[in-house]
Amino acid sequence: MTDTRFDVIAIGNAIVDILVHADDEFLNTHGLIKGAMALVDAETAAALYDKAGPAIECSGGSAANTIAGLASLGGRCAFVGKVRDDQLGGVFAHDMRAIGVHFDTPAAAHGAATATSLVLVTPDAERTMQTYLGACVDLGPGDVIADEIGGAEVTYLEGYLWDPPAAKEAFIKAADLAHGAGRKVALSLSDPFCVDRHRDAFAELVSKHVDILFANEDEILSLYQAETFDAALQAVRGQCEIAALTRGAKGCVVVRGDEVHIIDAEPVGTVVDTTGAGDAFAAGFLHGYTQGEKLAIAARMGNIAAAEVISHLGARPATSLKDLVAARMGNS
Amino acid sequence: MTDTRFDVIAIGNAIVDILVHADDEFLNTHGLIKGAMALVDAETAAALYDKAGPAIECSGGSAANTIAGLASLGGRCAFVGKVRDDQLGGVFAHDMRAIGVHFDTPAAAHGAATATSLVLVTPDAERTMQTYLGACVDLGPGDVIADEIGGAEVTYLEGYLWDPPAAKEAFIKAADLAHGAGRKVALSLSDPFCVDRHRDAFAELVSKHVDILFANEDEILSLYQAETFDAALQAVRGQCEIAALTRGAKGCVVVRGDEVHIIDAEPVGTVVDTTGAGDAFAAGFLHGYTQGEKLAIAARMGNIAAAEVISHLGARPATSLKDLVAARMGNS
Numbered sequence: 001m002t003d004t005r006f007d008v009i010a011i012g013n014a015i016v017d018i019l020v021h022a023d024d025e026f027l028n029t030h031g032l033i034k035g036a037m038a039l040v041d042a043e044t045a046a047a048l049y050d051k052a053g054p055a056i057e058c059s060g061g062s063a064a065n066t067i068a069g070l071a072s073l074g075g076r077c078a079f080v081g082k083v084r085d086d087q088l089g090g091v092f093a094h095d096m097r098a099i100g101v102h103f104d105t106p107a108a109a110h111g112a113a114t115a116t117s118l119v120l121v122t123p124d125a126e127r128t129m130q131t132y133l134g135a136c137v138d139l140g141p142g143d144v145i146a147d148e149i150g151g152a153e154v155t156y157l158e159g160y161l162w163d164p165p166a167a168k169e170a171f172i173k174a175a176d177l178a179h180g181a182g183r184k185v186a187l188s189l190s191d192p193f194c195v196d197r198h199r200d201a202f203a204e205l206v207s208k209h210v211d212i213l214f215a216n217e218d219e220i221l222s223l224y225q226a227e228t229f230d231a232a233l234q235a236v237r238g239q240c241e242i243a244a245l246t247r248g249a250k251g252c253v254v255v256r257g258d259e260v261h262i263i264d265a266e267p268v269g270t271v272v273d274t275t276g277a278g279d280a281f282a283a284g285f286l287h288g289y290t291q292g293e294k295l296a297i298a299a300r301m302g303n304i305a306a307a308e309v310i311s312h313l314g315a316r317p318a319t320s321l322k323d324l325v326a327a328r329m330g331n332s
Numbered sequence: 333m334t335d336t337r338f339d340v341i342a343i344g345n346a347i348v349d350i351l352v353h354a355d356d357e358f359l360n361t362h363g364l365i366k367g368a369m370a371l372v373d374a375e376t377a378a379a380l381y382d383k384a385g386p387a388i389e390c391s392g393g394s395a396a397n398t399i400a401g402l403a404s405l406g407g408r409c410a411f412v413g414k415v416r417d418d419q420l421g422g423v424f425a426h427d428m429r430a431i432g433v434h435f436d437t438p439a440a441a442h443g444a445a446t447a448t449s450l451v452l453v454t455p456d457a458e459r460t461m462q463t464y465l466g467a468c469v470d471l472g473p474g475d476v477i478a479d480e481i482g483g484a485e486v487t488y489l490e491g492y493l494w495d496p497p498a499a500k501e502a503f504i505k506a507a508d509l510a511h512g513a514g515r516k517v518a519l520s521l522s523d524p525f526c527v528d529r530h531r532d533a534f535a536e537l538v539s540k541h542v543d544i545l546f547a548n549e550d551e552i553l554s555l556y557q558a559e560t561f562d563a564a565l566q567a568v569r570g571q572c573e574i575a576a577l578t579r580g581a582k583g584c585v586v587v588r589g590d591e592v593h594i595i596d597a598e599p600v601g602t603v604v605d606t607t608g609a610g611d612a613f614a615a616g617f618l619h620g621y622t623q624g625e626k627l628a629i630a631a632r633m634g635n636i637a638a639a640e641v642i643s644h645l646g647a648r649p650a651t652s653l654k655d656l657v658a659a660r661m662g663n664s
Contacts, residue, residue: 054400054427056646057389068386087419087445095386113419314388 005151006102007075007290008186011144011174012063012158013136013167014081014105015115016088017275019313020052022120027128032120037129037191039163045132048118057088058314059095060117062190063158065276065315069283069305071099072321075290078102078148080170082139089114089135102148108138119275121313127275133164140166141173149174150181153290154212156282159190162198175209184241186212188282189219196222211241212289214282220245242289244299246281246306254285254299263299266307266328276315280305284321297329304328337483338434339407339622340518343476343506344395344490345468345499346413346437347447348420349607351645352384354452359460366454369461369523371495377464380450389420390646391427392449394522395490397608397647401615401637403431404653407622410434410480412502414471421446421467434480440470451607453645459607465496472498473505481506482513485622486544488614491522494530507541516573518544520614521551528554543573544621546614552577574621576631578613578638586617586631595631598639598660608647612637616653629661636660 027034030048040048049055059068067077079096083089085107092114096103115134119127139161149155155178161167175185187210189195195202202223206213213236217229220243224235229245233253236243242256251265284305288298305321312318359366362380372380381387391400399409411428415421417439424446428435447466451459471493481487487510493499507517519542521527527534534555538545545568549561552575556567561577565585568575574588583597616637620630637653644650 049426052430054391054430054648055423057423059386091387091389094381098384098386316386 004153005076006078006148007152008067008070008154008156008286009078009080009148009152010063010067010156010158011080011161011170013061013115013133013160013164014064014083014092015061015117015131015136016092017058017060017315018049018055018116018118019058020055020118020120022052022122024122027120027122032128032130034122034128035126036193037117037131038193040130040132042112042132045116045118045130048130052118052120057091058316059092060119060315062160062188062279063156064096065279066156066188066282066286067096067101068099068316069280069309069321070287071101072317073283073287073305073325074322075287078152080105080143080148082108082135082143083114084108084112084135086114088116105139105143108135111135111138121273121275125271125274125310127273137164137166139164139170141169144170144174144177146177149177150183152178152183154184154186154286156186156188156286158188159194159198159202162194162201172209184211185209186214186286188214188278189223192218192222195219199223207239213240213243214246214278214285215243216246216278217248242295244281244285244302246278251303252281252299254295256295259295261296261299263296263303266303268307268311271310273313274310276309277306279315280309280317284325300329301325336485337408338410338480339484340399340402340486340488340618341410341412341480341484342395342399342488343412343493343502345393345447345465345492345496346396346415346424347393347449347463347468348424349390349392349647350381350387350448350450351390352387352450352452354384354454356454359452359454364452364460364462366460367458368525369449369463370525372462372464374444374464377448377450377462380462384450384452389423390648391424392451392647394492394520394611395488396428397611398488398520398614398618399428399433400431400648401612401641401653402619403433404649405615405619405637405657406654407619410484412437412475412480414440414467414475415446416440416444416467418446420448437471437475440467443467443470453605453607457603457606457642459605469496469498471496471502473501476502476506476509478509481509482515484510484515486516486518486618488518488520488618490520491526491530491534494526494533504541516543517541518546518614518618520546520610521555524550524554527551531555539571545572545575546578546610546617547575548578548610549580574627576613576617576634578610583635584613584631586627588627591627593628593631595628595635598635600639600643603642605645606642608641609638611647612641612649616657632661633657
């Protein structure tokens, strides 16, 4: 096998987050399901934004956040995703390139605006997201470059890509290219509601196309329509090479064949905003994995990255994850 | 005199801040003067942004930040400023209206984009700003509405308005309308370099058009080309009704006729980002002033607001200043 250019290349929705503090009453008044990501059209997005409080804007997107975490850990990364050539598209592209991520997907010159997600952060640090996919629906197989995918040790895909139709084709093309080059394919299930929307397709993907699966407890329960975590755990074993399952404050469980690791969560001072916890876990885990660490070490790196991201507002690291991991784990 | 609709109406540059962490080396490499606001053209702004790290975006603008502080204190506020009808213009307008501020200045349909300021925050919490005025240069006297100015107890103007030429006319028109309606005019000197650019005009403004002057130590030294703070203090006495002079960690000095108050700074845990300290002070002071508080009380409110804003990234309050002032001062 040839040398790699990238540790990880991710394909995902390219989204700018609009972060707002909100209370439970706001969610109830507007019929929003707490903790979930809902897709909305441009009009609904605008109407909700009008009613929301003052905001800050920052680059987001699930797989893009994972790539930002990997870059912060010192990984060699690339991202594939579609923005429009508008101001927020410029913001997204800047924030990718500013952290050293290879990002060359052409911005759309026509059509819908760059995607935004109104992220409502409640006092319990939970986030509820209303996402307008905008230009993300223009991502297609033409944006997946064989040379880039073949040059990455892991191709990382987010389940949310199953929402915009053409992105689904890009997803399958990328998985095929990766395997054709002898590389690994990782998938994050993204969101329990996303799993509800695409359960059968995801189950088939996991068993046929995916080497490394990331899911939180709600997502893996939804995928296998299981009643208990243990039932879901038994269901996923053998479906793919590695399953990394996150359980919030309970830490994570990682399985590969007969190997099972249960790694407790890292201590966190105050949980401020859980947005991006799963994205950050995947970053830490994949960094350990691509550096050749044992699974238990990779999982702990995931927990450390997640703990950092939930300690502040916003889904991307606010400090060097590389330094943080070194401080917590020594030179291991 | 008729009742007021607003406690304070502010006229200022409508700017979206792009907040980036940077080190001193970055400032030196690009020849930037630490702590200052420099005006740059679109090309320079774009070139510097390309070289800067990942950012977050939030509404800014000096007088607009003051109005956001006043709204957080429970004041009745309006803002006049010019954005373009683009995405960042939408962000600015949203953030004004979302906090209950009356903001009706029509967005420009043509011409330059909404103004941005690249705010480089160094590890010592100092901020260095590179501002592209963009659509702000289209603010003119036609945007100043007699009924709005006449209905506000105080019209608050930022010195930065002296940079875009047509805004200067808007500034003078607003001051004349305010005085014609028997109201007060307040001015913030904005920045020592801004004072350097417009020293004679500002000195004349202060003595002829301004009732309440806000300046920090560097600005008041620059205005009167004084060597010491005391010399500047003596120079400003009698030039306008009230001068509120801020001195960073040394607190503030407020003079009105023979009355002189020296109010120590509020304690702050960790100073994270000094952006907006002066803006927040003006908010707290003007809130006390328009509520009929004594000068020493108004000055303390200013110090409390400033202490809040420098304790986090970003120039607008992150918590309710009304609750904070109540907690610190009791029901006084």
